[in-house]
Amino acid sequence: MLIGLAACGQSASGSSPTPAGEVGSGLQLAPGVTVTEATYAISGPNDFFSAGNVGVGESADLVVPVGTLPQGSGYELSLTAPASDGQTVCNGNAVFDVTDGNPKSVNVHLSCAVPSGDVSVSATLNICPMIDSLGASPNDVKLGGTIALTSAAHDSDASPSPLSYKWAINGAPLPPQMQPNLNFVCSQPGTFNFTLSVSDGDITPGCADTLSVSARCSAP
Numbered sequence: 001m002l003i004g005l006a007a008c009g010q011s012a013s014g015s016s017p018t019p020a021g022e023v024g025s026g027l028q029l030a031p032g033v034t035v036t037e038a039t040y041a042i043s044g045p046n047d048f049f050s051a052g053n054v055g056v057g058e059s060a061d062l063v064v065p066v067g068t069l070p071q072g073s074g075y076e077l078s079l080t081a082p083a084s085d086g087q088t089v090c091n092g093n094a095v096f097d098v099t100d101g102n103p104k105s106v107n108v109h110l111s112c113a114v115p116s117g118d119v120s121v122s123a124t125l126n127i128c129p130m131i132d133s134l135g136a137s138p139n140d141v142k143l144g145g146t147i148a149l150t151s152a153a154h155d156s157d158a159s160p161s162p163l164s165y166k167w168a169i170n171g172a173p174l175p176p177q178m179q180p181n182l183n184f185v186c187s188q189p190g191t192f193n194f195t196l197s198v199s200d201g202d203i204t205p206g207c208a209d210t211l212s213v214s215a216r217c218s219a220p
Contacts, residue, residue: 169184
């Protein structure tokens, strides 16, 4: 649930989308509140997913370089950018197809808001799920290589719902994958932090178990 929509998305007249790396002073949301960097995740057909970082300039419209991706339909890019006040978060999404190795970049528009907390009260006893293991193999691969993410989890009372899985890369949530294992394709050099959250449907804060693992994509 989001409240308090900020002025993110209001760019100067005639301004153009900001290419990656052209950070400048960042996107100003309010006096003293700026956004300078975003983390994005890409999911696609055949369990493809990847991630990276992109600089945020003075416009709320970003040009995110995605490089050459396998041909397919239904790719989705999800982008998250925290503001300097530690409260406001900007998000953006784009759905696109890849034909003949294109596009090389994707346009994404940022919308910003302050997340509100959810309050829940439950009188039913529930045993929360636990993640037993989370691994990344290999943990250092060259660009174009694949990192296999594997996990195991259990729910002792198998209620109130079957286990569901949510993944995030460097803090950017992936579109719902609902599976314990993923293959990550290295398309950008750097160290990536993969976070898995497993829930049994109980929305009580802290009931979903979370675990992280890191791996590195190295230049050839």
